[in-house]
Amino acid sequence: MIHLVNYVILYCIAKINHERTTASVYHLLRGKRSSQTIQDAKLYELSSYFGILKNLKRSDFEKIVEKLQESGWIVSNHKNYASLTEDGYIYLQSHQKTFPVEWLNGMQLASISELFWLRLQLTIQTYTNLVQGNNNFIPITDDHTVQYWFKQHYYHSRTDVRESVDHLYKELLTLLESLPTDYATLFVHRLSGYQKIGLSLYQLAQSSHLSVYDVSLLLTCVIHRFVTKVKVKSNDFPYLSMLIPPSEQHVADVVTQSAQKTKQWLEKGFSIDQIAQIRKLKRSTIEDHVIEIAYIDPSFSVESFLHHQAYTEILHGIKQSKTTKLKDIKSLLHNQYSYFEIRLVFASVTDNNRSMIP
Amino acid sequence: MSQLETILQKFFGHTSFREGQKEIIDDVMIGNDVLGVLPTGSGKSICYQIPAMLAEGTVIVISPLLSLMEDQVKQLKATGFKDVVAINSFVQEMERSQIFHELSSYKLIYLSPEMIQNKRLLTQLNHMKISLFVIDEAHCISQWGHEFRPDYLKLKEVIAFLNAPPVLALTATATPEVQDDIMNQLERMNMNKHIYAMDRENITFSVQYCNNTKEKLVFISDTLQKFPVPTMIYFSSKKEAEAIASHLHYQLPNLRVAFYHGGMDSMDRVLIQQQFMAGQLDIVCCTSAFGMGINKTNVRLIIHYHIPTQIESFIQEVGRAGRDGLSSVSVVLYAPYDEMLPKRLIDSELPTVEQVKSLYHFFDNKFQAKQTAINEQEIMVAFDLNEIQWRFIKFQFEKYEILKDNHIMSIYEKKNVLVPAIEQLIHNRYQEKLAKLNQMVNWIHQQGCRRRTLFQPFQSTIKEPTFYCCDSCDFQFEQWSPVVDIEKTNTEDWRTSLAHLFDQQIMHSDC
Numbered sequence A: 001m002i003h004l005v006n007y008v009i010l011y012c013i014a015k016i017n018h019e020r021t022t023a024s025v026y027h028l029l030r031g032k033r034s035s036q037t038i039q040d041a042k043l044y045e046l047s048s049y050f051g052i053l054k055n056l057k058r059s060d061f062e063k064i065v066e067k068l069q070e071s072g073w074i075v076s077n078h079k080n081y082a083s084l085t086e087d088g089y090i091y092l093q094s095h096q097k098t099f100p101v102e103w104l105n106g107m108q109l110a111s112i113s114e115l116f117w118l119r120l121q122l123t124i125q126t127y128t129n130l131v132q133g134n135n136n137f138i139p140i141t142d143d144h145t146v147q148y149w150f151k152q153h154y155y156h157s158r159t160d161v162r163e164s165v166d167h168l169y170k171e172l173l174t175l176l177e178s179l180p181t182d183y184a185t186l187f188v189h190r191l192s193g194y195q196k197i198g199l200s201l202y203q204l205a206q207s208s209h210l211s212v213y214d215v216s217l218l219l220t221c222v223i224h225r226f227v228t229k230v231k232v233k234s235n236d237f238p239y240l241s242m243l244i245p246p247s248e249q250h251v252a253d254v255v256t257q258s259a260q261k262t263k264q265w266l267e268k269g270f271s272i273d274q275i276a277q278i279r280k281l282k283r284s285t286i287e288d289h290v291i292e293i294a295y296i297d298p299s300f301s302v303e304s305f306l307h308h309q310a311y312t313e314i315l316h317g318i319k320q321s322k323t324t325k326l327k328d329i330k331s332l333l334h335n336q337y338s339y340f341e342i343r344l345v346f347a348s349v350t351d352n353n354r355s356m357i358p
Numbered sequence B: 001m002s003q004l005e006t007i008l009q010k011f012f013g014h015t016s017f018r019e020g021q022k023e024i025i026d027d028v029m030i031g032n033d034v035l036g037v038l039p040t041g042s043g044k045s046i047c048y049q050i051p052a053m054l055a056e057g058t059v060i061v062i063s064p065l066l067s068l069m070e071d072q073v074k075q076l077k078a079t080g081f082k083d084v085v086a087i088n089s090f091v092q093e094m095e096r097s098q099i100f101h102e103l104s105s106y107k108l109i110y111l112s113p114e115m116i117q118n119k120r121l122l123t124q125l126n127h128m129k130i131s132l133f134v135i136d137e138a139h140c141i142s143q144w145g146h147e148f149r150p151d152y153l154k155l156k157e158v159i160a161f162l163n164a165p166p167v168l169a170l171t172a173t174a175t176p177e178v179q180d181d182i183m184n185q186l187e188r189m190n191m192n193k194h195i196y197a198m199d200r201e202n203i204t205f206s207v208q209y210c211n212n213t214k215e216k217l218v219f220i221s222d223t224l225q226k227f228p229v230p231t232m233i234y235f236s237s238k239k240e241a242e243a244i245a246s247h248l249h250y251q252l253p254n255l256r257v258a259f260y261h262g263g264m265d266s267m268d269r270v271l272i273q274q275q276f277m278a279g280q281l282d283i284v285c286c287t288s289a290f291g292m293g294i295n296k297t298n299v300r301l302i303i304h305y306h307i308p309t310q311i312e313s314f315i316q317e318v319g320r321a322g323r324d325g326l327s328s329v330s331v332v333l334y335a336p337y338d339e340m341l342p343k344r345l346i347d348s349e350l351p352t353v354e355q356v357k358s359l360y361h362f363f364d365n366k367f368q369a370k371q372t373a374i375n376e377q378e379i380m381v382a383f384d385l386n387e388i389q390w391r392f393i394k395f396q397f398e399k400y401e402i403l404k405d406n407h408i409m410s411i412y413e414k415k416n417v418l419v420p421a422i423e424q425l426i427h428n429r430y431q432e433k434l435a436k437l438n439q440m441v442n443w444i445h446q447q448g449c450r451r452r453t454l455f456q457p458f459q460s461t462i463k464e465p466t467f468y469c470c471d472s473c474d475f476q477f478e479q480w481s482p483v484v485d486i487e488k489t490n491t492e493d494w495r496t497s498l499a500h501l502f503d504q505q506i507m508h509s510d511c
């Protein structure tokens, strides 16, 4: 049987190819909030996989890696640096089109879509109960912030319950009809509402003959696709648009707290050196924060840190060097630019603009 | 209808009180101290929930069962009683200070025994009007009880600090000995006792001897094949609960089987619990984590795949059957050497003497190095202690004033006193637990009436069974004819399922 989770891990190992330990893949999939993980994601063009499997257990991850080894798809040394074998590459190649991994957009959507999904489930549960006149039900999520959000939303929307149910249904139907039947089935079976309690991940796995992690991943693919579609065509999905949290929320969820403070100082117009002085931190720490923000915040602009000409020269250098090693790039550019400046350019380039890794 | 009945109807949907509820509420409302022993499933919680709605001020409930707390808060909110909150280790720091901020606006506050030690919380409660102080699972205060919790011994001081409000101590299982001990420990010897019989007329008891695991499995699938009724199967191990659930899933394709244990993520736990209550599931393979908040009336069969470690928990688990009064059966499966697993469980509930000794030395060194603050998580990992073991040691160290507010105090030469004392205590506690287990095992092996022997330690009279009594008296599985009210849900395609959920007409596109 083909496992999506195997495919994903194999793909990540292929990209990282001996430069990091396999543990970095684990942190990436779990969406660890650290500068290292966030930078790795960008560096190895794995941004879309960031935080897509938050429920992955360390022991399970290690079992899967072991299995990949036994299957002869990867080889790893005793320090857990792994790379793909020829068979591994063949496996990846031949399963490229089996899974909708291109729907994933972890770095931009992982936390937004998780919140969207919780909100959607609670909204559906509440409205389908209310429309049947049932006020007695236990919310599907224990998350108090989501429950609070719903109260606000319900209070402010002031639309007729029947109308809300009909709108929600129409918009969901449109989205679901664009999916393969299997995926739509998983999604609908997970939903809870009036006289219908959704299936647990394990039950979904059982009914679809998949592993629990595969179900998790497929649902994530579907949610990411939905969020992307709703964001792009918000006019077609007015109701679902209201359930998508603002992007600031996303930045706040992913960026480390310390980096967030730096962001606030930057927004007030302070320079890196000034912030370092105020916060009694090293300049390099503040630089790390800036890089972190650059990776995650879509509205971040490098212009205040780098002249246009410098930017194009560094970008040219990166493209020429065909490596991700900062040191090589730096010397190729005759040590004209600092590591910080090179990393900034790295951070600002989208994955699609680069293709350096085999 | 009286005011009490109106509230009962409005918030709980019942037209009349169950045995004991009204008597306890009346007694509590006039400010008396009450000790209530009500069997599982009799709606103990209504005894303080209704006073919370009516009385001026706030009702505090101490409960060690975090998930039960959460369930009750959810259920109360679902019925429209919103001034209720649970504060325990699940509540995040930020949310906690928000709750503390508006503490006096709550009518009913659930607290874990650890939480009530919080100084800030206590000070704030001290300024509020506490109309009633409820101790749920009150048997935890007694060393003779089956779930002794050292934290509970501090409640006496807490109550005094809160200006001595009336106390309601509630439990589902307490022998007369434990009842006295509860009043002793609380130093309230004049509590009004409301003791109700724990045996339920509609439950039949039986034991099935098996030679091995395989026979257990055959018995379960044969029985469920013949009697497809809502069933709970109790396990002592998460792994086995999962494995047997999966086995039954394939063996019994006409029944809907799932597992439940504390290791699952919270949404999946909610889903399984609600599926079972909504009748979307027939069989749940579970650990004792399941069932506390379960409000399902038509569970017909309770199977114990592993023997429980004590009679008391067995009675509580069996008490979840047949709350609608219809015929229900309890079966305990027993195979040779089945005592080994509960023995191992008992071992895991106590620290070893070696662990105590090395912890003592660790603290001694730390104190001499002037590093007195301790990190509980780190200690548990470093000394390979689980939470129950650590709680045991911590309480003893606090008693001997080696620990105070998570700081190491001067140790000097306490070792000579402390180590032998704790060693003795571990030994005694182990023997007590073993005795409890033996009581359970003896019950399985004895030949007399199972109902009589099970309930004799707790009450003087035994009720007349409505259906069958037990397998020693009159019961054989072949004769059983339970009400079978399992509905079959059809598997629908996603379009139909979605349309149903949203109450929409299904469009047929087959034209």
Ligand SMILES: [Zn+2]
Pocket: B448, B449, B450, B451, B452, B469, B470, B471, B472, B473, B474
């Ligand atoms: Zn009998």
